[in-house]
Amino acid sequence: MTTPRITTDSLRIVGVLNITPDSFSDGGRYTRPDVALKHALELHRDGADIIDVGGESTRPGAAPVDPDIEQDRILPIVEALATHGITVSVDTMHADTALAALRAGASIINDVSGGLADPSMLCALAPENCQVVLGHIRGTPAAMQSCANYADIVTEVASELQQRVRAASDAGIHTDRIVIDPGLGFAKTPEHSWTILRHLDDLRCFGLPVMVGASRKRMLADLLPRHAPVSARDLPTTVLSALLAQSGVNAIRVHDVHSTRIAVATLNRVWVRNRNGVSSPSRR
Ligand code: PMM
Secondary structure, three states, X not given: OOOOOOOOOXXXXXXXXXXXXXXXXXXXXXOOHHHHHHHHHXXXXXXXXXXXXXXXXXXXXXXXXXXXXXXXXXXXXXXXXXXXXXXEXXXXXXXXXXXXXXXXXXXXXEEOOOOOOOOOHHHHHOOOOOEEEEEOOOOOOOOHHHHOXXXXXXXXHHHHHHHHXXXXXXXXOOHHHEEEEOOOOOOOOHHHHHHHHHOOHHHHOOOOOEXXXXXXXXXXXXXXXXXXXXXHHHHHHHHHHHHHHHHOOOEEEEOOHHHHHHHHHHHHHHEEEOOOOOEEEOOO
């Protein structure tokens, strides 16, 4: 079986599995290994091409987690999913955890800090065969919201992502292994995140695949009644996912895979993607 890669002509649905007690979106629900595995298998059955497994919350203000604890949380699940032939991405900012996850069968490392949080991350990944998702952030999750100061959010995020791509490439990671992610909500206000979504084409000019994670984020709360539960954000997430699919994004990181898959299938009845991944109305 070939492992799905994130490429500029693909659209991958990435299902989120947070094995953390404190993630804002699903914290505490999947801390038991049997429950976590069951949920991951459901995400896969629902149509996730990739399962993104994380053991450290990156919500604003989250305290860092010791890599040993992170690995205790995620490695058994990574191994079990890989044994099932499922493509696993691991959401980590620690090089030790990334390497341990690759040994356990992961094939993608998703670093929301773009290699900034752990200075050894990019060099550690260079000799590996994995894809590397480089996210945009300023500061650390604990303090990032105080760094949400931009004169021109789109230009600054694009240029800072470019720097991360260059750092990865200088460390020996070939650009054909790199995926970029603008990091919605990471050192960004909701308005910053919406502005980025309106200008995603300016990031696509790197020629690299683009991943976006809007699922259940605070930016969606304004669209809903006050005090709506976090799960109510799945509806605007799904609408947004369809729009992102249409605009040529290559990987959509979501909690509700079932709805996303149906939204994308519906879109595909009307729109077709060209070789650059951009959609237009189907002429079939
Ligand atoms: N967001 C979260 C965690 N990991 N990874 C990528 N590549 N992009 C994201 O936007 C992203 C991420 C935070 O959301 P969660 O707590 O619901 O997982």
